[in-house]
Amino acid sequence: MRAILAALALAAAAPAHAQLDLGRILDLGKKAVEVGQQVQEATKEYTVEEEVALGEGITSGFLGAIRLHPDERLQRYVNRVGRWLALQTERADLPWTFGVIDTDIINAFAMPGGTVMISHGLVKRLGNESELAGVLAHEIAHVLKKHQLSAIQSDAGWSAAATGAKTYAADRIGRRGGDVLGLKSQLANAGVDMVKDGLFLRPLDRSMEYEADRIGVVVATRGGYDPYGFVSVLSMLAQVKPEESGVSITFSTHPSPADRLAELEKEMPALEKYASQPRVEGRFRQALGAR
Numbered sequence: 001m002r003a004i005l006a007a008l009a010l011a012a013a014a015p016a017h018a019q020l021d022l023g024r025i026l027d028l029g030k031k032a033v034e035v036g037q038q039v040q041e042a043t044k045e046y047t048v049e050e051e052v053a054l055g056e057g058i059t060s061g062f063l064g065a066i067r068l069h070p071d072e073r074l075q076r077y078v079n080r081v082g083r084w085l086a087l088q089t090e091r092a093d094l095p096w097t098f099g100v101i102d103t104d105i106i107n108a109f110a111m112p113g114g115t116v117m118i119s120h121g122l123v124k125r126l127g128n129e130s131e132l133a134g135v136l137a138h139e140i141a142h143v144l145k146k147h148q149l150s151a152i153q154s155d156a157g158w159s160a161a162a163t164g165a166k167t168y169a170a171d172r173i174g175r176r177g178g179d180v181l182g183l184k185s186q187l188a189n190a191g192v193d194m195v196k197d198g199l200f201l202r203p204l205d206r207s208m209e210y211e212a213d214r215i216g217v218v219v220a221t222r223g224g225y226d227p228y229g230f231v232s233v234l235s236m237l238a239q240v241k242p243e244e245s246g247v248s249i250t251f252s253t254h255p256s257p258a259d260r261l262a263e264l265e266k267e268m269p270a271l272e273k274y275a276s277q278p279r280v281e282g283r284f285r286q287a288l289g290a291r
Helices: 002-013 022-042 048-063 072-086 129-144 147-163 168-172 180-196 206-222 228-239 248-253 257-264 268-274 282-287
Strands: 097-101 108-111 115-119
Touching: 048 108, 048 115, 048 147, 072 097, 072 129, 072 206, 072 282, 108 129, 108 147, 115 129, 129 147, 129 206, 129 228, 129 282, 147 206, 206 228, 206 257, 206 268, 228 257
Parallel strands: 097 115
Antiparallel strands: 108 115
């Protein structure tokens, strides 16, 4: 309403020969109001069902570009470790799913709603199950704190304000009244498009990564693992050269391993007494097919 009144005031103040068409002014004012409503819609809290549906769409789009690794035994193993860790959290009731994608890229991703993917390239670089648990727990932490969802909502709101038209969130991932099935379908389609458009692969805020590191080591510790497993992973990444094949995406979407280690070091003294918890090397090597 303020936008419409402002437009009318400008029209009244202008000389008669310079006045804009009143209908056009009102139309511009209405569009401004619609954009404001759409931005507000884009930042609404998602229900669990909406979060899961959006995550399923992102997963579908992601797996349309990169396939799962064909080793079914490895997939079952990673799922068991990941689901055990998820049970240690306050969102244990999500439909948690964990998978290994068939690529040498060194990375891991979490989708809204509880799907986590880790690359075979990263798995091969790990030395034991506590390190795997550390990586998976970090991604679980992103889901617990809804980091990806916050980033998506932020981008959707920006898109609405910038285009002044039908927003990504309001028309594609927004609420649709009581049409539950239609809403889930739209959310899934929006998730696919987010992968295609590159939105989902944009880096998260550094503070979110640091928070996921802190929460992740606690989740891994609750699961009975050596909390320093994830520290070992970051130490390994710190020794990898940025130009080395397969690590460019990781380094471009995360703070440097050295910075993450420095932040995490502040939290580790509280977990020192759990450092004697197992690292589980034998089972890990067997799952990877190593002798």
